[in-house]
Amino acid sequence: MRMAEKVLVTGGGGYIGSHCVLELIEAGYKPVVVDNFSNAVRGDVPESIRRIEKLLDTSIEFHELDLLDQPGLEKLFKKHSFIAVMHFAGLKAVGESVEQPLRYYRVNLTASMNLLEVMQAHKVHNLVFSSSATVYGDPQHLPIDEKHPVGGCTNPYGQSKYFIEEMISDHCKAEKDWNAVLLRYFNPIGAHSSGLIGEDPQGIPNNLLPYVAQVAIGRRKCLSVFGNDYDTLDGTGVRDYIHVVDLAKGHIAAVKKLKDNCGCKVYNLGTGTGYSVLQMVKAMEKASGREIAYKVAPRRGGDIASCYADPRLAEKELGWKAEFNLERMCEDLWRWQSMNPTGFSKDTAS
Secondary structure (H helix, E strand, O other): OOOOOEEEEEOOOOHHHHHHHHHHHHOOOEEEEEEOOOOOOOOOOOHHHHHHHHHHOOOOEEEEOOOOOHHHHHHHHHHOOOOEEEEOOOOOOHHHHHHOHHHHHHHHHHHHHHHHHHHHHOOOOEEEEEEEHHHHOOOOOOOEOOOOOOOOOOOHHHHHHHHHHHHHHHHHHHOOOOEEEEEEEOEEEOOOOOOOOOOOOOOOOOOHHHHHHHHHHOOOOOEEEEOOOOOOOOOOOEEOEEEHHHHHHHHHHHHHHHOOOOOEEEEEEOOOOOEEHHHHHHHHHHHHOOOOOEEEEOOOOOOOOEEOEOOHHHHHHHOOOOOOOHHHHHHHHHHHHHHOOOOOOOOOOO
């Protein structure tokens, strides 16, 4: 039997990273996970990884490592020969990025530069990068395809993703033997159907769905709906929500694409359908069988009215398409939330 191909997963203890680790193993790869616990529950190993080991009856190599520690990264690349890297690690809260722009630029850009330099030094030339639809800024047309202008970002988080995309793209132009797939996510929600791993925001959730789920479970009193005067069907913001397992499968398709020596490619990962905040609240009420209290609050800075993907390019070139519908996303999210009322941690403190 051939040796399983090793893929380095940075930020593999986090929400999307951990779901990708699971899919990598299922697809026959051997993930090596690094994380600095900035968004994962602390332990010897992130709890998400421990649970995947249990679920799949396997062991996963994990290193506590911050990508700002370039010598530590060097050591890891000396020890392993990776066929590819999946890069998730980074700070990711839109609101926080507006308040702490320098921190977002320093951490996200330096981490990515260190990673690219170490990859280059060790001749690992295949990268899948976790980017975001925030690089599109305020949509000039809908649905958003990959040709939509980028860089007019409404916050430093999105801007940092855009700069990293540019860095990778420039590097691929200079180094012809490099391949990179830049995946622009829309709004990942839901959880693995086992209910063992899911999104576990540290502190107050920045994203809508985890907040809604915490209201449903009784951890939070009331949802604030930021703005009900947008130019949308019910006045609340419209987004393209995608099941995190569909998203993870898109990453497996991307790793396969790298093997074609594809150069630098960009794909949207979304469903192509937008739902409003109030539609999402209703869908979660249905999944949970509970009423979800909400109040209307002023708009948030940096928010836009509508944003949804044209996902056809990924279907055409990666052979990937989102399979799970809204009902399934909410069912899976509710299973995770009800099995883990306080997320990965045992205590009940919020």
